[in-house]
Amino acid sequence: MNTFSKIHEARSPLLRLLVGATLLALVFAGGVAVSAHKTVTLTVDGASTTVATMKSRVIDVVEENGFEVGERDDLFPAADEAVGQSDTIVLRRSRPLQVSLDGENSRQVWTTASTVDEALAELEMTDKAPAAASRGSRVPLAGMSLPVVSAKTVHINDGGAVRTVTLAAPNVAGLLEAAGAPLQQRDEVAPAASAPVVDDMQITVTRNRIEKVTERVPLPPVMTRIEDPTMNQSRQVVENPGTPGLQDVVFAIAKLNGTETGRLPVANVVLTPARDGVLRVGTKPGTEVPPVSNPATWDALARCEAGGNWAINTGNGFYGGVQFDQNTWERNGGLRYAARADLATREEQIAIAEVTRARQGWGAWPTCSGRIGAR
Template sequence: MAPRIRVHRTWILRARLRRLRNLRALRAQRALAERRWRPRKVWSPLRRGVTFALALLLTAGVLGSVAVVASADRTVTLTVDGVQHRVHTDAARVRDVLADSHITLGAHDAVTPGLDQPVGGSDAITITRGRLLHLDVDGVQSDAWVTALTVADAARQLGYGADDFFSPAADSPLGTDPTSLVIRLPKPVTIVHDGLTQRIATTAATVGDLLKSLNIVVRTTDFLSAGAGDPLRMWEQIVIQRVKNGTVTEVVAVPFPTSTLPDPTMPSGQQRIVTVGRPGQARVVYGVSLSDGVQTVKTMLSSTLLVPPLAQVTAVGTAVVAATPLATVPGSGSATSAPAAAGSALQAADHPSQAPTPSTSRPPSTTPRPSAGPRPTPTTKPATPTPATPKPATPKPATPKPVTPTPKAVTPTPRPATPTPKPPTPTPKPAGALNWDALAMCESSGNWSINTGNGYYGGLQFNLSTWLSYGGGAYAARPDLATKAQQIAVATVLYNARGRAPWPYCGQFL
């Protein structure tokens, strides 16, 4: 029974589907029949014209809206510091485009084209940010704003050339942060070295940088007219002298010292050489400096006595010659020697009738003549004196003629002869009583190791020849290198031989 029920149900479903299909087809046939037999509507000309006009207006509005939208949406190329951006905007001016792009301009920024210029469909807007530069031009500090992207562009904007020196380099980019820029202009300088003279234009900062760029080596002993760290100046002349130091050994003559010896057997003022002086020899080592081959400095380093000098001894007469007594000639009123008075009397007797002429006769002298007393002892100098041979001062007696003089009744008034006083001879002090400190205070302000370079050394200001001649070489090469006691020992030997003569002025303090 179950299968029969299933078939019955299937038959029912099929029947219902057939009826549904038939119903649909019936309805379609009815609708078609109605359209075929429905009466047609007739359009009037006015209605047709209005309908056509409305259609045209609608079409024009749609097309205008499309055109406006198309014209408002444009693409602009925006370049900021070399970086490009494509911007879609409907702004009409450059200022509005930048505002739509949220770009804020600074006081030193540059915009091309101007802010109030209109924007076209294919326009490009270029923005360059301002850069602050801290300039150092040959040591002069200043600030400047530029709109350049590299150092070279900034130099061109500031008016500097490609031959100038820039630090950072010319091809370095510039950021928006402040940048320090060092600029050095070419300077004409002259360099004199090794026999050459070079004239160049350089952008070196210092003298040392210039010499390094030219591969000129300056040794520590060489002379450089300017310091290596000194900045270069316009038209500066730099001189380099090659200095060589060395030693030179020479054999020099040592002058002989002189001394005097009092001789009581000779008249005062006469001298004679007892011992002839002979110079010695010394080996002296000098330190020399040569600048470009020319000697500029010569300094004595050491001295060795090879042959000691022989001192020259001169005898000086100290004997006093007795004065000749004076006599008064009768009637003359003057005092003369006795032989001269006798000769005058005899001459008057030969010519008794001849009287003296008033125009040629002289009045009697009222000033007595000085007697021929002893001459003062001359002070000997350190140099070798020239021995003077004085003439004997013995007057020749007049030979009287055998005539008889006619005496006159005149009472002579004799005048005593006034002898010239002899200057006192200073008595030398013994060596132990000498004040060497006072002498040193006068000569060198008490500095026993002084060496000023004037050729005199030590507290007593010995010269080298005197120091070596009197045995100073046994103590030191120079007096200033010896001790105070050694200098006094040599000075004592010198004082015993020559007295105060080696110290013409300061010897009075001894």
Template sequence: MSALLHIRKSTSKAARVATGAALLTVMAGGVVGITSHKDITLAVDGKVQQISTMAFSVDRVLREQGYRPSDADEVLPGLTEDVKAGQTIVYNRHKTLTLNIDGKTSTVETTATNVREILDENGYEDALAHPQNFGADSVPLTGGLVQVTLPKKVRVTDGTNTFRTNVAARTVADVLKGTGKPLTGLDKVKPAPNTPIRPGMRIVVTRIRTEESTVTEKFSATPVTKEDPTLVKDRKVVEDEGKPGTSKVTYRLTIVNGTVTEREKLGSTVVTEPVPATVRIGTKDGAPYVAAGSVWDQLAQCEATGNWAINTGNGFYGGVQFDQNTWERWGGLEYAPRADLATREEQIAIASKTQAAQGWGAWPSCSSKLGLN
């Protein structure tokens, strides 16, 4: 039988008074317990949690949570301070870590909870503007390594665009990522991507792309040739020009810094078939060979600076300056439409006919200079 049940069954006045006192004591104790229970905020090394406690001091709260603050730790408010409902307790533990600034290391004692605070404590405000310095922002209690890269000015030539930038980057690849233009695909960079950055460095990026392009192109069929005994040997006359066909041609293009540098044909599909041209080719013997240094070469040197293909637009053509009438009258059309379109030997052949009919007087000035009259 319980004590409470036993007290309730007592009938004496004294017992009833005792029972009342016992109940009053129990109830009063219950009220004290309820009023001592507090909800507070606890922030440990930057990590915040809501807890409930009956502890009356900051030290007691921390001990309830399994922490044993040392003199090197930071506790706000102090360990002996009273705890009130709704209060925030900040507990930042002491940490020993290695600080690496551009490869130079030092040991740091701190209660900072993140890398930003560590940089601020150690005077590296410039590095705070560069989020790539932070990485995982929390700081371990022991063995931590904080690597800081200070901003450096570099010159970047990216394709056809050159600019300067001040960036906290460890390597060339990091610089390009930091500027929003990382290497992709076939891109190349000098120095190599893993090269450490130094102030004043020049970085040259070559952007390389490949793509396929399909275009419509014209193409011709192999001409149909016919021998013509009325034409001088190897002379060609187009009898029918024919008609080109069309095809869809696919190329692989290599584009370097925006300029196409290679064009590889991958394949083609005929759209319309071509009509071949018809060409007559002469078989008749042409003008006889004339050795260099002949009188005709001397005359051509005087008349046309030795240029047998000259056409200045003054109405005279070729090495010995035929006018069109003379060229046609003495059979020049057998060789070419104009003298400047004929070979040296062919021009000499027509010049010989002209000289036989008109004498050297057909070229009065130069023949006189050469003493041919």
């Protein structure tokens, strides 16, 4: 027979009363313990954690989790406030700052700020700028030195755009960033980016940029080269110009203060392939074309005869800039250069025209030679 059975069968009223009281006390104590247990959020210097506790006061919860509260610290709710389920406790611990303005008037202050930016706001110095740390830098619990600089009026020539600003910044680079015009890529600045800012400073910025731009441009055809031993070495004839294709080309464009100074293709995507052309190149050794002695006269004659087009072939039986008929071209030695006058270069046509003029005079071109005053 176990103990509980013995108690149950006991006839002593006193014993039964004692057992009942004991059980009631245990149930009450358990209920109190359950009601005292709670979960709260503890935020220390901006960092939050969820903690379980049976403490009833704010200060007890904080100390239970290993934090001491000094006289300069901020605690919310107050230390003696009661703690309930799901409450939030915020502790902002104070830390010393050694503050100086423009290198002078160094003094120690205490702050509960976690970052430099918050500290400047607490000190009512938002119009100042930290000289060393960034605004987002954390303020260590042990404290730190915080030199700040006041706003200065400076003149900025930014790629030709001139303006005057009044801003607080530790150096030229910081001031340009504060002015909304940060240095990028290969930008140049004078004075140097690290130079401290002083009143009435003149800052000159040269913007050097490399930009990538995609443009749709023709794709030149590849010219198939055919060597022709029957044609003079100086001759090249486009037998088939081919057909250009289409491509998207990525250009790296260099700009100086917004003005393009050069570009290079760095990639391309062919949209429509080009059709190859044919270039016939002469390989036959021959007499070099003599220099043109009176080019202005021959150009004037070509303008009159053919509108200045040395490659004209209208199908009327006359070819080239000075409108040779085929017989005149062949009789005066034109075949050494090309099969027809319109297939020869300007200089080659003038060379044969000089031979023609020597034999026939300007009368070979009776109308136009008179119009240009050649006779």
